[in-house]
Amino acid sequence: MKHRLHWRSRLALACTGVVTFGLFRLLMMAPGFTETIYGRGIGPFFASLLSNISGIIPVSLAEILVVVFVARQLSGVIKGFSEIRNGDRQFTNAVLAGVLRLGADLGIVITTFYLLWGFNYARPSLESRQQWDGSHAQVEELTRLAQEMINAANFEYVSITSSEDFGQPTIGPQHATLVEQLSTSWKFAEEILGLPRAALLGFGNPKRSWASVVLDYGQTSGFYFPWTGEANYNRGTPDVSAPQVIAHEMSHQRGFAREDEANFAGYLAASLSDDSYPRYSAYVFAQRQLLSALSGYDTDHARELVRQRLPGVQRDIRAANAYWQQFEGHASRTTRSMNNAYLRTNRVPGGILSYNRSVELLIGYARSRGGRLINP
Structure with a gap:
């Protein structure tokens, strides 16, 4: 059985995280610009919108999402080992697929982290x-x-x-x-x-x-x-x-x-x-x-x-x-x-x-x- 790696899409998502982190480092060198565009612009809007939506639900969505993310990674590992053991997949193919999958997930996590909140670290200090x-x-x-x-x-x-x-x-x-x-x-x-x-x-x-x-x-x-x-x-x-x-x-x-x-x-x-x-x-x-x-x-x-x-x-x-x-x-x-x-x-x-x-x-x-x- 042939297992596609989807390497183009997964690599693109992983690279998006790298690019976003690079943008953060650039914004660190322009705190005034970051304050105007993000700190007093889209940043508070994102935080308020997400907070009000999640606030409708009395339990912590954060903990649910963390469990889902960890379960997704573990299920991928278990599935990969199972396919290798049953001879349905080559070891190198399974490992490469797992690395690409994790890289894509981390790319999404990093990109959304900075866009939704993390760019606040690049603002001028409160002092x-x-x-x-x-x-x-x-x-x-x-x-x-x-x-x-x-x-x-x-x-x-x-x-x-x-x-x-x-x-x-x-x-x-x-x-x-x-x-x-x-x-x-x-x-x-x-x-x-x-x-x-x-x-x-x-x-x-x-x-x-x-x-x-x-x-x-x-x-x-x-x-x-x-x-x-x-x-x-x-x-x-x-x-x-x-x-x-x-x-x-x-x-x-x-x-x-x-x-x-x-x-x-x-x-x-x-x-x-x-x-x-x-x-x-x-x-x-x-x-x-x-x-x-x-x-x-x-x-x-x-x-x-x-x-x-x-x-x-x-x-x-x-x-x-x-x-x-x-x-x-x-x-x-x-x-x-x-x-x-x-x-x-x-x-x-x-x-x-x-x-x-x-x-x-x-x-x-x-x-x-x-x-x-x-x-x-």
Whole structure:
């Protein structure tokens, strides 16, 4: 039996992915052009359209599509081995067909990734777009902002629990309530961040992942899926972190590709909520970022500030740390390596270390508002 390779069509699809990646590298050299055409043009339109369509379905389409993609690749391998074993196909023909098929699939994945969302990596930085400057932070500045966040988190903790130590980790709002709170506060953040009109058409709600066990062992709190415009988060995420994490994934929907920018935008959206728990989550996140930066200059001073946390706040942070530490292992290290490779491929300086650079955005934002992170 003769098995056609369909090599022309499959090679063309694979080459499309290569060409699209090449276009991305060219756009990296013209961030202003990318911002005009993509960042404030077709990019937000694609994200909003896909998000609203996928948002009609309550479950994560992202996870379904991942399973379908993996099943397609496995079925091809199984079919190839079966045909070789039965003598219906030569080994070299089967291998070449498999390589061409995988190449074509990856070409489609890469092309659609960049067209639907990935070109956001080629936009100017948020710091540049907002004309903020968060560089060369001074110890006094880090101390003042960390102190502000510690005081704010302490205040919100008492508002939530009516005590300085609830005796157990705090319990956040239910999923539907939290999504509603963050969707409302994101409208304020969108105005501050000057998001394009296309991004203001709305987005589908964040979804809880059914693969949370997999995410746990990868120490992953959430992910954005550009092909459906869905913001997915790990349902096991500790409550104290959940609002900021969800707001972080929602920021990816709104075109924030870099992780430091998504971290900051997630903080900002949660901090602007009318409800205490999202604000509490934001302030805990920000103080941890600032204290981490401060400890690089003055460890003793950072420890002194940590001691100013209320016992209940410290309990929440320790519980969150303990939750993720139980999943430390080979799977989490592999996930970090893959994420690092992905970020570096998309020209994110520092790879996974970029997550921690949101402190520069916190500082730049505070400097633009009179030296404070919270409006008086």
